[in-house]
Amino acid sequence: MSAQNPYHGLAFMKMHGLGNDFVVIDSRDGDAVVTPELARFLGDRNRGVGFDQLAELRPSDEGDVHLDFWNSDGSRAGACGNATRCAASYLMGLNGTDHLVLTTARGRLSARREGDLISVNMGQPQRDWAEIPLSRPVDTDALPLPGSPVAVGMGNPHAVFFVEDAEAVDVAARGAAVEHDPLFPEATNVEFAEIRARDEIRMRVWERGTGITLACGSGACATAVAAHVRGLADRRVRMEVDGGWLTLDWRDDGVWMTGPTAHVFDGVLRTGPSA
Numbered sequence: 425m426s427a428q429n430p431y432h433g434l435a436f437m438k439m440h441g442l443g444n445d446f447v448v449i450d451s452r453d454g455d456a457v458v459t460p461e462l463a464r465f466l467g468d469r470n471r472g473v474g475f476d477q478l479a480e481l482r483p484s485d486e487g488d489v490h491l492d493f494w495n496s497d498g499s500r501a502g503a504c505g506n507a508t509r510c511a512a513s514y515l516m517g518l519n520g521t522d523h524l525v526l527t528t529a530r531g532r533l534s535a536r537r538e539g540d541l542i543s544v545n546m547g548q549p550q551r552d553w554a555e556i557p558l559s560r561p562v563d564t565d566a567l568p569l570p571g572s573p574v575a576v577g578m579g580n581p582h583a584v585f586f587v588e589d590a591e592a593v594d595v596a597a598r599g600a601a602v603e604h605d606p607l608f609p610e611a612t613n614v615e616f617a618e619i620r621a622r623d624e625i626r627m628r629v630w631e632r633g634t635g636i637t638l639a640c641g642s643g644a645c646a647t648a649v650a651a652h653v654r655g656l657a658d659r660r661v662r663m664e665v666d667g668g669w670l671t672l673d674w675r676d677d678g679v680w681m682t683g684p685t686a687h688v689f690d691g692v693l694r695t696g697p698s699a
């Protein structure tokens with residue numbers, strides 16, 4: 425008989441924001457447990473649980489909670505807006521509060537309950553964003569030209585392409601081609617945005633380390649920033665992603681993102697990656 429797996433008994437929660445789905449592990453009271461192997465195991469939709477990102481809750485000296493994020497390929501993500509909103513909703517429920525402060529790799533983020541929705545301030549876009557000059561020879565079949573992307577940092581990298589018709593984009597082919605382009609030394613998340621009006625954008629996303637997802641909160645923030653920087657949209661926009669609608673508002677104190685969250689079920693592992 426084989427020895428019991430060391431992850432036997434590990435409790436987790438399954439949550440999503442607009443179908444951007446997460447496994448959330450609350451490790452505030454003990455040691456951190458997540459490793460790249462555990463992330464890959466839990467992220468496997470056939471042999472594990474399945475998620476777009478894994479979030480681990482840790483104690484925080486500077487806020488109510490600290491969050492660490494992983495992608496389903498085991499890589500780390502510096503930011504995850506929808507998982508931040510989900511974790512905030514969970515903790516607000518536990519604490520009986522409508523406001524809290526979360527710390528992540530990029531710093532302190534404020535979250536608020538707004539009726540049924542949760543808002544988080546994802547901070548200011550990082551100042552290294554820029555128009556990317558695609559001056560070197562480009563394989564136009566591989567990159568979604570015409571139009572060079574706007575690179576926006578929201579604690580993680582994003583390349584936002586503006587397109588005439590977001591539905592017509594082959595997100596899997598184009599996204600995968602851009603994700604590991606040498607322009608992006610840390611690889612990149614890739615957004616395809618169609619401007620419908622100055623206050624409405626349709627966006628589809630290819631996430632670094634995960635692939636197509638139904639929503640990407642930091643990507644939605646990056647898209648709103650990119651659209652405003654290009655002069656295409658106001659600072660406050662509604663955004664339709666594959667999983668529903670978000671509101672983005674680039675204020676003086678950062679980019680606020682508002683939308684729904686869902687806590688779907690809780691589970692307990694019986695097995696895990698082999699030790």
Ligand SMILES: N[C@H](CCC[C@H](N)C(=O)O)C(=O)O
Nearest residue numbers: 501504505506580640641642
């Ligand atoms: N779904 C997340 C973003 C994940 C980004 C991740 N794929 C990365 O490697 O940066 C969000 O709601 O912001």
